[in-house]
Amino acid sequence: MLPQLPPQYRSRPATATTADADAIHALVAVCEQELFGRVDTGVDGVLADLSLPTLDPRLDTLLVHDAAGELAARAWVNRGRRSEVDVHPAHREQGLGAALLDWVEARARELGSEWLTQTVADHDRQAAALLRDRGYGPLVTQWQLEIALPIDAAVPEPPSGITVRSFRSGDEQAAYQLTEDAFDEWQVRRKPYDEWARHTIERDTFAPSVSQLAFADDGELVGAVLALDVPELNEGYVERVAVRSDQRNRGIARLLLQSSFRAFHRQGQQACTLWTHSDTGALSLYERIGMTVRRSSTVYSKTW
Structure with a gap:
């Protein structure tokens, strides 16, 4: 069911094509620039979302165009649980956000979900107010952390029985x-390999030489930092940090992160960022190695 829109707007599903990805990225970039004064989302991230094996673009996405054919808003819902809605600043106060929220909720119900989440930057008070008015409540807090890389980062010695090297083919x-x-300890569901790969190692910006892996003496992988290169921002980005449960509290995460920071610095990057949230309990780890909070978001949830 398509949403009721003002007469000057038309809607259609998105496609996993470069043209639609570029248009969506341009819309998201305008929204991020207005909110944060910078653009964080890359077009490869948009393509990764559109090509998720759990998302059918024909049914789970919607693009709203104005009379001139320009993209004014977009929405998508994945597995009836996670959703995103973005409205171009020039097209706000037209009811597009509320209409798309109606649509993602209706689609989630069609998929049999009894709840839905949406992440909103804490800067975006208007969007947060709309969600609260519609019965959404805060679920978790997310933080984007950053660290400047002005000097060659110091890297501690590996713990006994641990060796570190960069990611290479065969490690997937x-x-x-x-x-x-x-991530099973806090995420709602386990991602299938194809979905995980699309957001990590299959992205155009995946940086294997900067991604660091820790191995035990028996050759088993016990820790990983998977990183992306963001040249347009002159920054690195850490997409995943994980340490096997029986190897935690040995300094492995700190070792891998600082190894990745050093590798980014040697490539000329000026900073590195990552996201974490309140369910992981990892904020204090990142702060201890010198990272600071750049901005925060809230994941809102609604059940019915």
């Missing part, structure tokens, strides 16, 4: 198993 399945095992 072990890295998937390790990170999903670690």
Whole structure:
């Protein structure tokens, strides 16, 4: 069911094509620039979302165009649980956000879900107010952390029995198993390999030479930092940090992160960022190695 829109707007599903990805990225970039004064989302991230094996673009996405054919808003819902809605600043106060929220909720119900989440930057008070008015409540807090890389980062010696090297071909399945095992402790569902890969190692910005892996003496992977290169921002980005449960509290995460920071610095990057949230309990770890909070978001949830 398509949403009721003002007469000057038309809607259609998105496609996993470069043209639609570029248009969505341009819309998201305008929204991020207005909110944060910078653009964080890359077009490869948009393509990764559109090509998720758990998302059918024909049914789970919607693009709203104005009379001139320009993209004014977009929405998508994945597995009836997670959703995103973005409205171009020039097209706000037209009811598009509320209409798309109606649509993602209706689609989630069609998929049999009894709840839905949406992440909103804490800067975006208007969007947060709309969600609260519609019965959404805060679920978790997310933080984007950053660290400046003005000098060659110091890297501690590995713990006894641990060796570290960069990611290379053949490490894919072990890295998937390790990170999903670690994230099982707080994530709602375990990602299938194809979905995980689209957001990590298959992205155009994946940086294997900067991604660091820790191995035990028996050759088993026990820790991983998977990183992306963001040249347009002159920054690195850490997509995944994971340490096997029986190897925690040995300094492995700190070792891998600082190894990755050093590698980014040697490539000329000026900073590195990552996201974490309140369910992981990892904020204090990142702060201890010198990272600071750049901005925060809230994941809102609604049940019915």
